[in-house]
Amino acid sequence: MNKKQEQIVLSNGEVANVRATQSNYQNILIVELDGVLRVINKETKTLAQPLGDTQNKHAYYVKKS
Structure with a gap:
């Protein structure tokens, strides 16, 4: 199932x-x-602005398959 993702500029x-x-x-x-x-x-x-030093703790990295 390969849905086309909407892109935004x-x-x-x-x-x-x-x-x-x-x-x-x-x-x-x-x-x-x-x-x-x-x-x-x-x-x-x-x-949205990151929260200073907590940016890495709150970033969700997407797994590439």
Whole structure:
């Protein structure tokens, strides 16, 4: 089963894959960018700011198969 992933162009010009979620977030999207799941603002298409030193603890790396 190979679904085509929706791609989105961020405000800085990077292209990210939109990830499907079971929750209905109103103002954010979950995207995969360089193998890491990140949060972006739906309206402005900007990445959410990491939490300083905790960035690595809260990054979810996507397993490549």
